[in-house]
Amino acid sequence: MTLKLGVPSKGRLMDKTFEWFDRHGIQLSRTGSDREYSGAVEGIEGVSLVLLSAGEIPRELAAGRIHFGVTGTDLVHDKLPRWEQQVEEIAPLGFGQADLILAVPRCWVDVDTLDDLDAAAAAFRAEHGFRLRIATKYHRLVREFLMDAGVADYQLVDSQGATEGTVKNETAEAIADITSTGETLRANHLKILSDGLVLKSQATLWRSRGAPCTGDDQEVMADFLRRVDH
Ligand SMILES: Nc1ncnc2c1ncn2[C@@H]1O[C@H](COP(=O)(O)OP(=O)(O)OP(=O)(O)O)[C@@H](O)[C@H]1O
Numbered sequence: 487m488t489l490k491l492g493v494p495s496k497g498r499l500m501d502k503t504f505e506w507f508d509r510h511g512i513q514l515s516r517t518g519s520d521r522e523y524s525g526a527v528e529g530i531e532g533v534s535l536v537l538l539s540a541g542e543i544p545r546e547l548a549a550g551r552i553h554f555g556v557t558g559t560d561l562v563h564d565k566l567p568r569w570e571q572q573v574e575e576i577a578p579l580g581f582g583q584a585d586l587i588l589a590v591p592r593c594w595v596d597v598d599t600l601d602d603l604d605a606a607a608a609a610f611r612a613e614h615g616f617r618l619r620i621a622t623k624y625h626r627l628v629r630e631f632l633m634d635a636g637v638a639d640y641q642l643v644d645s646q647g648a649t650e651g652t653v654k655n656e657t658a659e660a661i662a663d664i665t666s667t668g669e670t671l672r673a674n675h676l677k678i679l680s681d682g683l684v685l686k687s688q689a690t691l692w693r694s695r696g697a698p699c700t701g702d703d704q705e706v707m708a709d710f711l712r713r714v715d716h
């Protein structure tokens with residue numbers, strides 16, 4: 487058997503992950519045509535590469551179908567209940583930094599904090615007869631954050647992409663999404679609540695607590711961990 491390493495199959499996370507492993511003496515590459523999801527590992531024996539959607543890596547780790555995986559803290563914390571019991575954080579990788587934040591329309595001059603949002607949400611419900619809508623794909627994290635903040639009069643609407651556009655499209659009044667440069671928020675006339683930081687995220691190497699690892703695999707695992715631990 488080989489140990490399986492799951493890595494995002496495209497975009498900024500894939501390229502930077504390949505560079506990070508290269509700096510640790512492990513060369514990862516895509517093989518075949520541009521569209522073929524197959525990869526190769528050089529520099530260490532007994533490890534194979536699995537190219538996956540960043541959003542699916544938490545589930546694959548939790549199911550024990552991959553031994554190691556690279557994906558953002560945001561995705562692991564949101565998709566895995568009690569994530570610490572299912573995966574172990576091996577190393578933050580120093581890229582893919584993004585903040586999960588709550589934002590409202592810039593023209594809401596009276597709403598700058600979570601307390602303001604709470605008041606606005608109650609007023610919104612009284613006026614419109616339905617709850618203020620917050621668009622997000624981070625359902626678990628946003629629910630927990632708002633519960634801790636005492637904000638209750640809202641509903642989440644699912645948005646798997648282009649989340650900042652939901653306010654203009656009138657499918658939501660507020661959003662919770664990741665931001666790094668802030669440009670998408672600015673372009674869509676949104677502002678972050680001053681206490682609206684839900685989570686700071688970055689790309690991280692995780693180990694599955696449930697993936698089978700016996701016999702020779704244990705040596706490979708020890709070797710792999712030695713390599714990535716510096
Ligand atoms: N603008 C950004 N800057 C930095 N990191 C980002 C940015 N957008 C997303 N990320 C991070 O990249 C990771 C993957 O993001 P996302 O869920 O958007 O995947 P994706 O690129 O759409 O890929 P897939 O659809 O295959 O899952 C997340 O951990 C996220 O925090």
Ligand SMILES: O=P(O)(O)OC[C@H]1O[C@H](OP(=O)(O)OP(=O)(O)O)[C@H](O)[C@@H]1O
Pocket residue numbers: 646647648649650663664665666667668669670671
């Ligand atoms: O602060 P910024 O630098 O502007 O980056 C933030 C944007 O980046 C991500 O979107 P992505 O490009 O992954 O597209 P998506 O909306 O389809 O998820 C995120 O969802 C924001 O929309």
